Amino acid sequence: MHQPVILQNTSSLRKPWFTGTQSVIFEFTNLDDFHGVLNLLETRKHILYSEIRSFYNISDKNEVHIEILVKNPPQNIDFGWERRMKHLFRYMLDLEKLMWNLSTLGGAYSAMGDFDTDYAKTAMKITTHQISLAKKYGDPVILARCYLYTALAEAQLGNLIQAVHIVRAVRHWSKQNPNTEIVQRCCEGVYQKLRAIHIFGTADTSYKYK
Known part of the structure:
Protein backbone atom coordinates (compact mmCIF):
# COMPACT_ATOMS: atom_id res chain seq x y z
CA MET A 1 0.00 0.00 0.00
CA HIS A 2 1.53 3.31 -1.16
CA GLN A 3 -0.16 5.43 1.47
CA PRO A 4 2.20 8.44 1.02
CA VAL A 5 0.83 8.80 -2.49
CA ILE A 6 -2.45 9.96 -0.98
CA LEU A 7 -1.10 12.00 1.89
CA GLN A 8 1.32 13.98 -0.29
CA ASN A 9 -1.54 15.53 -2.26
CA THR A 10 -4.33 17.85 -1.29
CA SER A 11 -7.50 16.04 -0.35
CA SER A 12 -10.81 17.08 1.13
CA LEU A 13 -14.21 15.77 2.08
CA ARG A 14 -17.41 16.81 0.38
CA LYS A 15 -20.87 16.74 1.82
CA PRO A 16 -22.82 13.63 0.82
CA TRP A 17 -24.66 13.99 -2.47
CA PHE A 18 -27.19 11.54 -1.08
CA THR A 19 -27.72 9.94 2.31
CA GLY A 20 -25.12 7.33 3.20
CA THR A 21 -22.47 8.51 0.72
CA GLN A 22 -19.24 10.33 1.55
CA SER A 23 -17.22 12.00 -1.23
CA VAL A 24 -13.44 12.24 -1.01
CA ILE A 25 -11.66 14.61 -3.39
CA PHE A 26 -7.99 14.23 -4.27
CA GLU A 27 -6.13 16.98 -6.15
CA PHE A 28 -2.90 16.00 -7.88
CA THR A 29 -0.17 18.15 -9.36
CA ASN A 30 2.26 15.25 -9.73
CA LEU A 31 1.54 12.69 -12.44
CA ASP A 32 3.54 9.97 -10.67
CA ASP A 33 1.30 10.25 -7.64
CA PHE A 34 -1.77 10.33 -9.84
CA HIS A 35 -0.73 7.17 -11.68
CA GLY A 36 0.08 5.55 -8.33
CA VAL A 37 -3.48 6.07 -7.10
CA LEU A 38 -4.91 4.81 -10.39
CA ASN A 39 -2.79 1.69 -10.00
CA LEU A 40 -4.12 1.18 -6.46
CA LEU A 41 -7.69 1.60 -7.64
CA GLU A 42 -7.09 -1.01 -10.30
CA THR A 43 -5.11 -3.60 -8.34
CA ARG A 44 -5.78 -3.00 -4.62
CA LYS A 45 -9.04 -1.13 -4.54
CA HIS A 46 -10.32 -2.67 -1.29
CA ILE A 47 -7.07 -1.76 0.54
CA LEU A 48 -7.19 1.81 -0.73
CA TYR A 49 -10.80 2.25 0.38
CA SER A 50 -9.94 0.80 3.77
CA GLU A 51 -7.12 3.32 4.22
CA ILE A 52 -9.41 6.17 3.17
CA ARG A 53 -12.08 5.14 5.67
CA SER A 54 -9.48 4.91 8.41
CA PHE A 55 -7.83 8.26 7.61
CA TYR A 56 -11.10 10.21 7.38
CA ASN A 57 -12.99 8.22 10.01
CA ILE A 58 -15.69 7.22 7.56
CA SER A 59 -18.12 4.64 8.85
CA ASP A 60 -18.40 1.31 7.07
CA LYS A 61 -22.11 2.06 6.75
CA ASN A 62 -21.39 4.98 4.39
CA GLU A 63 -20.43 4.47 0.77
CA VAL A 64 -17.19 6.17 -0.31
CA HIS A 65 -17.20 8.16 -3.55
CA ILE A 66 -13.73 9.17 -4.83
CA GLU A 67 -13.23 12.20 -7.08
CA ILE A 68 -9.82 12.85 -8.64
CA LEU A 69 -8.74 16.26 -9.94
CA VAL A 70 -5.49 16.76 -11.83
CA LYS A 71 -4.10 20.30 -11.86
CA ASN A 72 -1.11 21.77 -13.61
CA PRO A 73 1.81 22.24 -11.22
CA PRO A 74 3.08 25.78 -10.51
CA GLN A 75 5.52 26.79 -13.21
CA ASN A 76 7.97 29.62 -13.72
CA ILE A 77 7.12 30.72 -17.24
CA ASP A 78 9.84 32.51 -19.17
Whole structure:
Protein backbone atom coordinates (compact mmCIF):
# COMPACT_ATOMS: atom_id res chain seq x y z
CA MET A 1 0.00 0.00 0.00
CA HIS A 2 1.53 3.31 -1.16
CA GLN A 3 -0.16 5.43 1.47
CA PRO A 4 2.20 8.44 1.02
CA VAL A 5 0.83 8.80 -2.49
CA ILE A 6 -2.45 9.96 -0.98
CA LEU A 7 -1.10 12.00 1.89
CA GLN A 8 1.32 13.98 -0.29
CA ASN A 9 -1.54 15.53 -2.26
CA THR A 10 -4.33 17.85 -1.29
CA SER A 11 -7.50 16.04 -0.35
CA SER A 12 -10.81 17.08 1.13
CA LEU A 13 -14.21 15.77 2.08
CA ARG A 14 -17.41 16.81 0.38
CA LYS A 15 -20.87 16.74 1.82
CA PRO A 16 -22.82 13.63 0.82
CA TRP A 17 -24.66 13.99 -2.47
CA PHE A 18 -27.19 11.54 -1.08
CA THR A 19 -27.72 9.94 2.31
CA GLY A 20 -25.12 7.33 3.20
CA THR A 21 -22.47 8.51 0.72
CA GLN A 22 -19.24 10.33 1.55
CA SER A 23 -17.22 12.00 -1.23
CA VAL A 24 -13.44 12.24 -1.01
CA ILE A 25 -11.66 14.61 -3.39
CA PHE A 26 -7.99 14.23 -4.27
CA GLU A 27 -6.13 16.98 -6.15
CA PHE A 28 -2.90 16.00 -7.88
CA THR A 29 -0.17 18.15 -9.36
CA ASN A 30 2.26 15.25 -9.73
CA LEU A 31 1.54 12.69 -12.44
CA ASP A 32 3.54 9.97 -10.67
CA ASP A 33 1.30 10.25 -7.64
CA PHE A 34 -1.77 10.33 -9.84
CA HIS A 35 -0.73 7.17 -11.68
CA GLY A 36 0.08 5.55 -8.33
CA VAL A 37 -3.48 6.07 -7.10
CA LEU A 38 -4.91 4.81 -10.39
CA ASN A 39 -2.79 1.69 -10.00
CA LEU A 40 -4.12 1.18 -6.46
CA LEU A 41 -7.69 1.60 -7.64
CA GLU A 42 -7.09 -1.01 -10.30
CA THR A 43 -5.11 -3.60 -8.34
CA ARG A 44 -5.78 -3.00 -4.62
CA LYS A 45 -9.04 -1.13 -4.54
CA HIS A 46 -10.32 -2.67 -1.29
CA ILE A 47 -7.07 -1.76 0.54
CA LEU A 48 -7.19 1.81 -0.73
CA TYR A 49 -10.80 2.25 0.38
CA SER A 50 -9.94 0.80 3.77
CA GLU A 51 -7.12 3.32 4.22
CA ILE A 52 -9.41 6.17 3.17
CA ARG A 53 -12.08 5.14 5.67
CA SER A 54 -9.48 4.91 8.41
CA PHE A 55 -7.83 8.26 7.61
CA TYR A 56 -11.10 10.21 7.38
CA ASN A 57 -12.99 8.22 10.01
CA ILE A 58 -15.69 7.22 7.56
CA SER A 59 -18.12 4.64 8.85
CA ASP A 60 -18.40 1.31 7.07
CA LYS A 61 -22.11 2.06 6.75
CA ASN A 62 -21.39 4.98 4.39
CA GLU A 63 -20.43 4.47 0.77
CA VAL A 64 -17.19 6.17 -0.31
CA HIS A 65 -17.20 8.16 -3.55
CA ILE A 66 -13.73 9.17 -4.83
CA GLU A 67 -13.23 12.20 -7.08
CA ILE A 68 -9.82 12.85 -8.64
CA LEU A 69 -8.74 16.26 -9.94
CA VAL A 70 -5.49 16.76 -11.83
CA LYS A 71 -4.10 20.30 -11.86
CA ASN A 72 -1.11 21.77 -13.61
CA PRO A 73 1.81 22.24 -11.22
CA PRO A 74 3.08 25.78 -10.51
CA GLN A 75 5.52 26.79 -13.21
CA ASN A 76 7.97 29.62 -13.72
CA ILE A 77 7.12 30.72 -17.24
CA ASP A 78 9.84 32.51 -19.17
CA PHE A 79 7.67 35.21 -20.70
CA GLY A 80 10.65 36.85 -22.38
CA TRP A 81 11.45 33.67 -24.30
CA GLU A 82 7.75 33.21 -25.06
CA ARG A 83 7.55 36.66 -26.64
CA ARG A 84 10.70 35.95 -28.62
CA MET A 85 9.31 32.67 -29.96
CA LYS A 86 5.99 34.30 -30.83
CA HIS A 87 7.82 37.02 -32.73
CA LEU A 88 9.92 34.44 -34.60
CA PHE A 89 6.86 32.34 -35.41
CA ARG A 90 4.96 35.34 -36.74
CA TYR A 91 8.00 36.49 -38.70
CA MET A 92 8.43 33.10 -40.39
CA LEU A 93 4.70 32.87 -41.05
CA ASP A 94 4.68 36.30 -42.70
CA LEU A 95 7.71 35.34 -44.79
CA GLU A 96 6.03 32.16 -45.98
CA LYS A 97 2.81 33.98 -46.83
CA LEU A 98 4.67 36.67 -48.76
CA MET A 99 6.78 34.06 -50.53
CA TRP A 100 3.80 32.15 -51.89
CA ASN A 101 1.97 35.34 -52.85
CA LEU A 102 5.00 36.41 -54.86
CA SER A 103 5.23 32.92 -56.36
CA THR A 104 1.66 33.14 -57.63
CA LEU A 105 2.16 36.66 -58.96
CA GLY A 106 5.53 35.80 -60.49
CA GLY A 107 4.09 32.73 -62.20
CA ALA A 108 1.43 34.85 -63.86
CA TYR A 109 3.95 37.40 -65.14
CA SER A 110 6.27 34.63 -66.26
CA ALA A 111 3.50 33.03 -68.32
CA MET A 112 2.83 36.37 -70.03
CA GLY A 113 6.58 36.86 -70.49
CA ASP A 114 6.40 34.44 -73.41
CA PHE A 115 4.49 37.10 -75.35
CA ASP A 116 5.78 40.39 -73.92
CA THR A 117 9.24 41.03 -72.49
CA ASP A 118 7.86 43.73 -70.17
CA TYR A 119 6.11 40.96 -68.26
CA ALA A 120 9.35 38.97 -68.22
CA LYS A 121 11.16 41.98 -66.72
CA THR A 122 8.53 42.26 -64.01
CA ALA A 123 8.82 38.53 -63.34
CA MET A 124 12.58 39.01 -62.92
CA LYS A 125 12.01 41.75 -60.32
CA ILE A 126 9.57 39.54 -58.43
CA THR A 127 12.06 36.68 -58.48
CA THR A 128 14.74 38.97 -57.04
CA HIS A 129 12.47 39.65 -54.07
CA GLN A 130 11.78 35.92 -53.74
CA ILE A 131 15.49 35.14 -53.59
CA SER A 132 15.95 37.69 -50.81
CA LEU A 133 13.04 36.18 -48.86
CA ALA A 134 14.25 32.62 -49.44
CA LYS A 135 17.62 33.49 -47.91
CA LYS A 136 15.88 34.88 -44.83
CA TYR A 137 13.58 31.87 -44.69
CA GLY A 138 16.57 29.54 -44.70
CA ASP A 139 15.17 26.88 -47.03
CA PRO A 140 17.76 25.90 -49.67
CA VAL A 141 15.19 24.07 -51.80
CA ILE A 142 13.01 27.16 -52.11
CA LEU A 143 16.10 29.26 -52.85
CA ALA A 144 17.14 26.85 -55.62
CA ARG A 145 13.70 27.04 -57.20
CA CYS A 146 13.87 30.83 -57.12
CA TYR A 147 17.12 30.70 -59.08
CA LEU A 148 15.33 28.55 -61.64
CA TYR A 149 12.68 31.26 -61.94
CA THR A 150 15.54 33.67 -62.63
CA ALA A 151 16.84 31.38 -65.37
CA LEU A 152 13.43 31.31 -67.00
CA ALA A 153 13.16 35.10 -66.94
CA GLU A 154 16.68 35.44 -68.36
CA ALA A 155 15.75 33.15 -71.24
CA GLN A 156 12.57 35.11 -71.97
CA LEU A 157 14.67 38.26 -72.11
CA GLY A 158 17.01 36.66 -74.65
CA ASN A 159 19.85 35.72 -72.29
CA LEU A 160 19.64 32.03 -73.08
CA ILE A 161 23.28 31.17 -72.34
CA GLN A 162 23.05 32.81 -68.89
CA ALA A 163 19.85 30.88 -68.24
CA VAL A 164 21.49 27.57 -69.13
CA HIS A 165 24.41 28.28 -66.78
CA ILE A 166 21.99 28.96 -63.91
CA VAL A 167 20.04 25.75 -64.49
CA ARG A 168 23.23 23.70 -64.70
CA ALA A 169 24.50 25.18 -61.43
CA VAL A 170 21.22 24.45 -59.65
CA ARG A 171 21.10 20.94 -61.07
CA HIS A 172 24.67 20.26 -59.94
CA TRP A 173 23.82 21.48 -56.43
CA SER A 174 20.69 19.33 -56.28
CA LYS A 175 22.66 16.19 -57.11
CA GLN A 176 25.13 16.92 -54.32
CA ASN A 177 22.48 17.33 -51.62
CA PRO A 178 19.77 15.03 -50.23
CA ASN A 179 16.01 15.60 -50.43
CA THR A 180 16.26 17.69 -53.58
CA GLU A 181 14.30 15.48 -55.98
CA ILE A 182 11.75 18.23 -56.56
CA VAL A 183 14.54 20.62 -57.56
CA GLN A 184 15.88 18.10 -60.07
CA ARG A 185 12.42 17.73 -61.60
CA CYS A 186 12.09 21.51 -61.76
CA CYS A 187 15.44 21.67 -63.56
CA GLU A 188 14.17 19.26 -66.20
CA GLY A 189 11.03 21.35 -66.65
CA VAL A 190 13.01 24.56 -67.08
CA TYR A 191 15.37 22.82 -69.51
CA GLN A 192 12.39 21.93 -71.68
CA LYS A 193 11.24 25.53 -71.57
CA LEU A 194 14.70 26.74 -72.58
CA ARG A 195 14.70 24.32 -75.53
CA ALA A 196 11.36 25.74 -76.66
CA ILE A 197 12.69 29.29 -76.43
CA HIS A 198 15.80 28.23 -78.36
CA ILE A 199 13.62 26.80 -81.13
CA PHE A 200 10.86 29.39 -81.32
CA GLY A 201 12.65 32.48 -80.01
CA THR A 202 11.53 35.10 -77.52
CA ALA A 203 8.79 37.72 -77.55
CA ASP A 204 11.25 40.27 -79.01
CA THR A 205 11.80 38.04 -82.03
CA SER A 206 8.02 37.80 -82.55
CA TYR A 207 8.06 34.00 -82.49
CA LYS A 208 4.91 31.98 -82.90
CA TYR A 209 4.34 28.45 -81.72
CA LYS A 210 3.94 26.11 -84.64
